Amino acid sequence: MGYLPNIFFIILFVAGIGFFVMNVRKLSRNIKLGKEVDRNDNRSERWKNMAMIAIGQSKMVKRPLSGFLHIIVYLGFIIINIEVLEIIIDGIFGTHRIFQGYIGSGVYGFLIGTFEILALLVFVTVIIFWTRRNLSNIKRFLSTEMQGWSKKDGNYILYFEMVLMTLFIVMNATDTPFQEAGIGNPISQFVAPLFNGFSAATIHTIERSSWWVHIIGILLFLNYLYYSKHLHILLAFPNTYFANLNPKGQFNNLASVTNEVKLMMDSDADPYATPQEGEEEDLPEKFGASDVTDLNWVQLLNAYTCTECGRCTSSCPANLTGKKLSPRKIMMDTRDRLEEVGRNIDENKGTFKDDGKQLLNDYISPEELWACTSCNACLEECPVNIDPLSIIMDMRRYLVMEQSAAPQELNMMMTNVENNGAPWQYNQQDRLNWAKEE
Amino acid sequence: MNVPTMAEMMAQGKQPEVLFWVGAAGSYDDRAKKISRAFVKILQQANVDFAVLGTEETSTGDAAKRAGNEFLFQMQAMMNIEVLNGYEVKTIVTCDPHSFNTLKNEYPSLGGRYNVYHHTQFIQNLINEGRLQIDDATLKGKRVTFHDPCYLGRANEVYESPRDLIKRLGVNLTEMKRNKATALCCGAGGAQMFKDAEPGTKEINVLRTEDALETKPNIIATGCPYCNTMMTDGIKFKEKEAEVVVKDIAELIAEANNL
Numbered sequence: 001m002g003y004l005p006n007i008f009f010i011i012l013f014v015a016g017i018g019f020f021v022m023n024v025r026k027l028s029r030n031i032k033l034g035k036e037v038d039r040n041d042n043r044s045e046r047w048k049n050m051a052m053i054a055i056g057q058s059k060m061v062k063r064p065l066s067g068f069l070h071i072i073v074y075l076g077f078i079i080i081n082i083e084v085l086e087i088i089i090d091g092i093f094g095t096h097r098i099f100q101g102y103i104g105s106g107v108y109g110f111l112i113g114t115f116e117i118l119a120l121l122v123f124v125t126v127i128i129f130w131t132r133r134n135l136s137n138i139k140r141f142l143s144t145e146m147q148g149w150s151k152k153d154g155n156y157i158l159y160f161e162m163v164l165m166t167l168f169i170v171m172n173a174t175d176t177p178f179q180e181a182g183i184g185n186p187i188s189q190f191v192a193p194l195f196n197g198f199s200a201a202t203i204h205t206i207e208r209s210s211w212w213v214h215i216i217g218i219l220l221f222l223n224y225l226y227y228s229k230h231l232h233i234l235l236a237f238p239n240t241y242f243a244n245l246n247p248k249g250q251f252n253n254l255a256s257v258t259n260e261v262k263l264m265m266d267s268d269a270d271p272y273a274t275p276q277e278g279e280e281e282d283l284p285e286k287f288g289a290s291d292v293t294d295l296n297w298v299q300l301l302n303a304y305t306c307t308e309c310g311r312c313t314s315s316c317p318a319n320l321t322g323k324k325l326s327p328r329k330i331m332m333d334t335r336d337r338l339e340e341v342g343r344n345i346d347e348n349k350g351t352f353k354d355d356g357k358q359l360l361n362d363y364i365s366p367e368e369l370w371a372c373t374s375c376n377a378c379l380e381e382c383p384v385n386i387d388p389l390s391i392i393m394d395m396r397r398y399l400v401m402e403q404s405a406a407p408q409e410l411n412m413m414m415t416n417v418e419n420n421g422a423p424w425q426y427n428q429q430d431r432l433n434w435a436k437e438e
Numbered sequence: 439m440n441v442p443t444m445a446e447m448m449a450q451g452k453q454p455e456v457l458f459w460v461g462a463a464g465s466y467d468d469r470a471k472k473i474s475r476a477f478v479k480i481l482q483q484a485n486v487d488f489a490v491l492g493t494e495e496t497s498t499g500d501a502a503k504r505a506g507n508e509f510l511f512q513m514q515a516m517m518n519i520e521v522l523n524g525y526e527v528k529t530i531v532t533c534d535p536h537s538f539n540t541l542k543n544e545y546p547s548l549g550g551r552y553n554v555y556h557h558t559q560f561i562q563n564l565i566n567e568g569r570l571q572i573d574d575a576t577l578k579g580k581r582v583t584f585h586d587p588c589y590l591g592r593a594n595e596v597y598e599s600p601r602d603l604i605k606r607l608g609v610n611l612t613e614m615k616r617n618k619a620t621a622l623c624c625g626a627g628g629a630q631m632f633k634d635a636e637p638g639t640k641e642i643n644v645l646r647t648e649d650a651l652e653t654k655p656n657i658i659a660t661g662c663p664y665c666n667t668m669m670t671d672g673i674k675f676k677e678k679e680a681e682v683v684v685k686d687i688a689e690l691i692a693e694a695n696n697l
Binding site for chain 1: 439440441443460462464465466467471474475478490492493495496497499501502503504505506507508509510512513514516517539543544547548588589592593594595619620622623625626627628629630631632633634635636637638639640641642645646
């Protein structure tokens with residue numbers, strides 16, 4: 001009988017981790033549905049970006065209030081997790097506060113004391129976050145794409161954290177020997193008196209219950225990540241590592257187009273030449289993107305990493321002036337569609353069955369795409385270097401090169417560029433007239 | 439004004455130190471043509487040996503690329519690269535941040551590798567080399583705010599060259615609340631210049647003009663012909679033409695030096 005809790009814990013723990021790993025594999029498979037793009041160059045620069053931006057939170061603090069509050073929760077999350085290690089070992093071996101014996105009650109008390117203070121800070125910060133989301137009039141939390149599930153998701157994460165922090169403090173407050181030792185309980189000592197009227201047995205039951213619900217809560221939270229915008233706590237690190245390192249103004253030159261243009265401009269090329277061996281099997285490439293599988297894997301990683309903070313949207317000139325475009329929605333739509341494609345593959349034994357839908361039109365409308373000024377404000381703002389602009393540009397490319405569906409005025413502009421080398425209808429021979437006019 | 443072309447230079451067996459890439463706006467747009475002329479006057483004052491492509495210049499393809507037409511962009515790019523490489527051009531200067539960005543960042547992988555400068559960077563170099571001086575008396579005391587062009591600022595992180603030049607004019611430079619990396623777009627980028635905006639509550643150039651007007655400027659300085667158009671339109675919309683002028687930094691320097 002004595003080993004039942006240990007066995008129960010191990011089953012719970014293995015199931016919790018196992019389910020998470022299963023979902024991570026799905027996530028990784030979905031990201032790999034994207035096209036290849038080489039982001040393994042310049043590794044030292046990439047590590048530096050990850051260290052500064054993800055670990056060092058350098059872009060978060062550009063908005064000082066939310067940046068500061070975020071750092072509290074971020075540090076709390078990382079540091080308090082050391083305690084989870086002890087909880088897991090205790091759970092497996094049926095021990096109680098096993099680290100205490102190894103590192104001495106002084107050091108142990110210092111650590112737990114630090115965790116308690118952080119837990120309180122996290123609790124207070126999370127309440128401020130909840131207030132900002134639900135009671136304050138912060139525009140980026142009120143956009144249309146933030147209604148429904150996205151709003152609930154944001155709040156569920158905050159409730160999870162409130163409950164976990166409370167359980168951690170209650171667990172310590174009801175651990176009678178721990179309170180009697182009086183080391184490492186700077187917060188829980190003020191909570192302990194609440195249980196003074198209870199019998200020793202009841203207090204012990206509360207302590208055990210808190211301990212169990214706490215670890216079950218952590219495993220649930222871990223598994224909630226896959227279904228939530230909260231994945232950024234894991235993906236921010238690879239996302240900042242693999243982010244584009246070129247100047248923001250540099251858009252990629254499509255290699256498939258380069259080949260065709262070279263062929264067109266080469267007067268010696270024979271358009272009727274027999275293709276070289278292997279060439280004829282190449283499927284004609286699609287230009288631009290109309291669905292998630294036309295995007296590259298970093299763009300798909302971006303979509304999973306987005307935590308919907310909305311800094312991009314709040315700095316987007318199109319959005320600020322009431323246009324339909326919201327860079328955050330571009331990322332959310334990309335993820336929603338990618339997950340739909342992933343589910344389709346799961347349901348059809350590993351192959352995608354055409355569902356008559358795509359990212360373009362079913363999720364993102366041309367009106368949104370054409371409102372972008374390509375100003376790069378969204379990239380500049382993103383605390384984890386997500387690039388909504390590249391998705392917008394790839395989709396414009398599809399609209400123009402595959403569907404000839406540019407707005408009429410842009411078609412005229414492009415016709416002018418083609419005919420007279422300028423976006424307006426002027427004669428190429430008048431190009432130097434400006435120098436003669438004064 | 440005497441603006442030599444590369445063809446003329448080549449006929450005389452000369453290779454100028456820099457090619458002035460005028461761009462479509464600088465060549466054809468009445469407002470932007472004044473910027474081209476102001477910049478040429480500065481080049482001439484500093485005795486810079488320059489030339490233009492003239493009728494051999496054609497669109498960089500920037501607007502086509504941002505509109506999604508990669509084919510047209512690469513066609514334009516390859517034609518331009520053929521001409522530029524034919525003249526063995528090494529250094530290019532332009533008053534248009536869009537041309538600057540495209541020539542600097544998007545031409546190299548297509549075979550066009552040049553040292554490309556925005557005119558504010560180039561003028562700054564002329565000053566640092568002692569080839570040009572700016573008279574700080576003419577515009578003394580004017581309140582100037584600088585609107586960062588997206589393709590100069592965020593796109594290529596050039597924030598200080600234009601500001602350095604403005605400070606040398608002896609004016610009071612006041613920053614808008616959104617400046618440098620957080621500057622608001624004028625609304626013209628991404629081929630928006632050539633189409634009407636999508637339905638919304640406001641025009642972007644009006645919002646940006648409001649940012650500028652908050653600083654109570656005499657002059658809104660720009661470094662891009664498209665930003666210039668958008669801000670000028672914004673000032674007209676706000677009926678502030680009597681109090682505020684929109685000028686390119688090259689125009690301000692030409693004015694300061696009585697060119």
